[in-house]
Amino acid sequence: MCSAKRLKPEERKNEIKKAAAKVFVGKGFSKTTMEDVINETTMSKGGVYHYYASTLDILHDLMVDGIHYRNEVIQSNLSDFKKGYEIKFIAKQIVDKILDDNFYMDIYVQFLIEKKRNEKLNKLFEVLKEQSRQEFLILENKNQQYLMDDNMYDLVTNFINSMIIGAEILDARENLKINRNILERMAIILIEEGGNKNGKNNEREALKR
Structure with missing residues (x-):
């Protein structure tokens, strides 16, 4: 996971969605975990869960x-x-x-x-x-x-x-x-x-x- 940078809330959500989209297409939705998504972002685990509780x-x-x-x-x-x-x-x-x-x-x-x-x-x-x-x-x-x-x-x-x-x-x-x-x-x-x-x-x- 890369070091985090300051983003606006909407930018953070967009980053999470783009990361998730990449993993969904690569692994399939059912096989994707929140940890997979977190690892594709520049955000912390708590930061991602602040916006989304689940895939x-x-x-x-x-x-x-x-x-x-x-x-x-x-x-x-x-x-x-x-x-x-x-x-x-x-x-x-x-x-x-x-x-x-x-x-x-x-x-x-x-x-x-x-x-x-x-x-x-x-x-x-x-x-x-x-x-x-x-x-x-x-x-x-x-x-x-x-x-x-x-x-x-x-x-x-x-x-x-x-x-x-x-x-x-x-x-x-x-x-x-x-x-x-x-x-x-x-x-x-x-x-x-x-x-x-x-x-x-x-x-x-x-x-x-």
Whole structure:
């Protein structure tokens, strides 16, 4: 462990998260201990525990940071949103998320793989899924016709996560990039089906009134 230097609280947390991310990717989340993380930082044991009580707490913040990152990307792309091309825009954002090889992607793939064997990660996944729905709320508010119910949102989430795992584990990212137009068409089908189902449900509710 290197000698410590004075850092602001947010800088200390960022150092811990970056150190943890490195270890998570190298060893896997389940095999990573707090001692492993501490050894990757310039901080003392007490200093690290002052901010995080467990590796799960660190992983949670890393995943939330990933959600914030994606929201910022979507916000920066909203200037490209054009009336009449709403579905294509949403589909593009979905595929961009799948193909974006950013800092958080390796950690997220580890998270998806290990959650099957870890009940705590499963619970965290459900919490994060609700938080990440803010991404779609930004887009859905732009186009009320294609609001997704819970079932369709789960399907879109599963589609995205399946493609992300394939891109990483099967080393398929370049192939997916070459064929992103096909991925976008698949995303469009999901969005349209979700919109059609929502529209039919609204019609049925209207008939009941």
